[in-house]
Amino acid sequence: MSDAIKHECGLAFIRLRKPFSYYQQKYGTVFFGLNKLYLLMEKQHNRGQDGAGIATVKLNTEPGVPFMHRLRSSAPQAIGDIFGKVRDEIQEIEKYQPEITKFPGLMKGHIRFLGELLMGHLRYATQGKNNVELCHPFVRHNTIPARNLSIAGNFNLVNADELFKFVGVDPGEVHRNSDLAAMLEVVYHFLCQEDEERRNGLDVKNILRQAFSMFDGGYHVCGLMGTGDAFVIRDAHGIRPSYYYINEDVIVAASERAAIRTAFNVGENEVLELMPGNALIVKNDGEYSIEQILEPKERKACSFERIYFSRGNDEKIYKERSNLGYNLSETILKAIDNDLRNTIFSFVPNTAEVAFYGLIKGLEDYLNKIKIERILSWGKDFDEAKLAEMVNRRVRIDKIPIKDVKMRTFIAEDSGRNEMVQHVYDITYGTVRPGVDTLAVIDDSIVRGTTLKESIIKMLDRLGPKRIMIISSAPQIRYPDCYGIDMSKMGDFVAFQAAIALLKEQGKEHILQEAYGLCKELQRTNTLHAQNVVRNIYKPFTTEEISDKIAQIITPAGINAKVDVIYQSIENLHKACPNNLGDWYFTGNYPTPGGNRVVNKAFMNYMEGRNERGY
Structure with a gap:
């Protein structure tokens, strides 16, 4: 994705089912669990780079001995920072009390994070400031062991205010906008209630049923309890991904299947x-x-998990991303009038690469079909040169946009900073025949279009192509997300900007005022969740009209090439990702009422000139 957006968090959970001595004997280390937690987190590093945290619980500790520990970091390399501190603690024991290292039970007593229950989290800061106080896990401590609770997750809730009111908690300034803080308080409320009523162990299922029935959002959440119980839970619509693996040694859960497969070297069907x-x-x-x-x-x-967020080394996701590109091939051929001789194909690195391979396969299938038809039509009227020329025809591909290392600038002024931003991407010179070739470049999705306008299109135009075609493997992003992705301001979406521009050009601005008036009325009657009013803004226009206007918006001044934008269709998206049909950011079909409330609130913020999140 050329546009940087905040998005999904990553979650990892491990329950060791054997004594520490067992892991030392079988795997050669008492730190088997910590090592695997580190691997699970690193293999999901793509899911969060703003911070990280771990929590552990030790079982069967003596009364008064701390059993739940947490460590968080918002350092630039947060995972390394956390496990570096754990390593320092281990090395101190090994240096000053080496005799302890021979006894796993003593190691458990001396090393804080050597616990049987382990949880790790990687954070993308979808709300609040990027500081360590907002990093997961959150913890509630209590002198009663059963009432200790640690929670982390990949989620957003749209009803955090209501939840704080339900439990009668004032979260304070730091946590006021934290949905995790709200979730923690609600789960803790029912945990304490359960502990009060039962004396023979907690009914975790009852706690979860009461608490999670109150949450409006998409989530994959893990919790550790002072009793040694733990849970991993997924929302009723399956919005956020959740996978697990169990054998006689461990119980494991994570946000991505491939992370578990790699960390534990197991087959796809075992996860x-x-x-x-x-x-x-x-x-x-x-x-x-x-x-x-x-x-x-x-x-x-x-569906965004499959398009962009999850790592592409999962075989199902790889196939789906390839299909996203393949499904575009027919549309692209039509757009270039089947002129493969004068079209060069490339991709925006690095997340669009697999879709690019799929697109090329679709184009090659077409070209091979044409080769066969032409050769058969010749009958016996050909020679070796004619046959060789036909057989050797290829789809033209080159690595043209190049993403440089993340560039930082010491320049404070906007003009100077914008100049530096233009150079985040570079190009391969000498690949295009000036004034002759069309340059078709695929991106996995287009959210704001800012990077395309400020950097990529300017760079591509330097090569002198006759035409620049920007291809999106995802459909037009028209609506906010409130289930994990930081896309909640209407004015940020280039598709929305295009619809507004078209309304103004065609003298239909009354549609904006009518939509705003309806939102205000729904707000007055406390029914803002009842319908998605923003759909009315897109209704007057075809997808192609919106795409053409987007092309105009993202074309910088002074560009010589004609710029076009082509998007994936909703139908082909669903064909490529048949088991991930969540498409509300494209269609406005929100799975929970809270989604309608968010999109309407985001639109009201836009109309009132408020640059703030819709929830």
């Missing part, structure tokens, strides 16, 4: 998907169960 509305509940004796906590609703798994 299972946690179904929507279900929870993996692990008891303090190491036994587990999969429980239905919420009634499953229509599956709306986030």
